Amino acid sequence: MIVRPSIAFSGFSGSAKDVTARHVHGRSILSCRTWPTGMATPVQLVRRASLRQISKSFQTLTAEQMAAWNTLAKGVKSKTILGEAAEISGLNLYIKLNYNRVMAGYSIMADAPAALRAVPNVVYEAAWVTPTAVIIKGVEHEELPFKLVVRMSGGQSNGVSKGWSKTVIISPGMEEDWGDADVTKLYFSTIGVQPALGEKVFLEMYWLNTNTGVTGFTIQDAITCITDEEAAIEGLTVRFKFNEMDLYEGKTSSVTDYDLDFSTGISAAYIDAVCIAGATEGYSSLYLNTEFPEQVRGPFYCVARSTDANGNLKVQLCIVEVKHSKKYDQIAISTMGGNYGHPSHVFGVGIRYE
């Protein structure tokens, strides 16, 4: 609770017992002092360290840079307090925008942006939470510099109607993947516990302009955890896309950074992978524990371009074979034409044939 006290309390600042006083733009404000409810989590510690670092870095700016931030801040209104739109200082704006950027993996920007343009709203079709998937579908694409920030809560009792205060950042800035924002791995690694069937998960999303740090309108949703079968009936389809799968440790893989996607809607596969050469020139392979579904097994041809440190750009014709065996599954990439060169980047679309 925040109270604007009478003239008797003007000028106070600091905390005493359960009260914190501060003096802002000529107004004295008293509020209840907040106390941490438990040990800071590692994520909170990192976040607080970032805020401290960003805050301190403001002092290293030149006078001109600080003035630019102050000028920019004059045109920005912060949240209203007691019905009055509060102004935001150049320092606070600097911290706010840079915190958003740093969170998304970008560096602190010393120069104030020339302008703060509007950020689009998140438009999406549906979100699902199941024991194996946490995914938002049909996200309308926005080009860079916009990235999607996703916040979600752990599973809450179904009786909880407003649990958005419990959301934490699951993805600080991601690009949607052809309409999908699959945060399954991020959710389970951040929250640590999968929600139980019937529990409610609260979702918040907004676009972040990674150039300026400005965020858009936050949309909110609440999703009940259902079974995979129920989600399939509701319309959640499995996408035949493979990346970051568990490697088979009995053999050395020579393909990295791979993305194999069979969801073109036609008899064609898309591949984006780096071959770092295998034991044999012109042959690279990825050995996996995951079993490929039968629909995606088989070969297709594709083109690769060498990417070595000498700047070579030799071109190869490659056959990509998605294979299944008892011990491991495999993506084997062999040179069939052109010029050898490793490492090489295999990319593009290949027709899958019988």
Next chain:
Amino acid sequence: MFISTSNNFGAGQIQFKDYQCDKYVILNSKFTVDTSSAAYLAASRMEIKVPDLSIGRSVEVPVAILFTDRRTINGETVNCDGGTVLKSKVADKNTIVIERHPLFNNKGVVTIIISAMYATLNNGNPPQKMQRTMLQTHQDDPYLYMSDLSYFVTDEHWVFLCMTLQNCTRNYDKLPWETTLVNFPTDAAADVAFIGGVNAYNPQVSGMSEAHIEGGVFTMQERMYNFCEGYPKPFVFAFLVRDTQE
């Protein structure tokens, strides 16, 4: 067929043969670019503005870039043409972009050949695989042989060719080539890049030469020296638009 509305690298109008649907676009085009021009050097990437496409974006696919290099060696003019593939995609429904690689800065006039399928993703489960036809060639006086792994895949609106050279009779390796592609759709016509060969004078790139397919016939006027030497062999990887009546 459509013509570009503008570009940011100083090329003139660019003509495209096309097949478009809601999941992908197939484009065939060949045009030249002056890599020494101010417009080209100023562009961070090559952008071609076009009338509305049927898709709003695509994955990255390879397109060929080919430069001419003729040298006099031992009193003879030798073809040392070379090239590579650049990354290209549909960036939005009116923009096709092609990577601009610094290796080609100030390389004079180069040729870009597009024989690509610009595909989209997240369109549902993979359907049945397509049937391929193993490629056979016919010449009255045989001198040109393609690998028996060469094949093509036919669709109502396009054909995909994956062809690797096996060998050429020595007497013909510097002469124009012509061979019939047996049962290949006769309504597909395009220039294609034939990529490979050991390019000793431009070791950073592949050898590259131009070929043409029309009426089911493959022709190639000339090619890089050493085109037939070495292993692996040169190849064609091309999607060709068929001239089907709507």
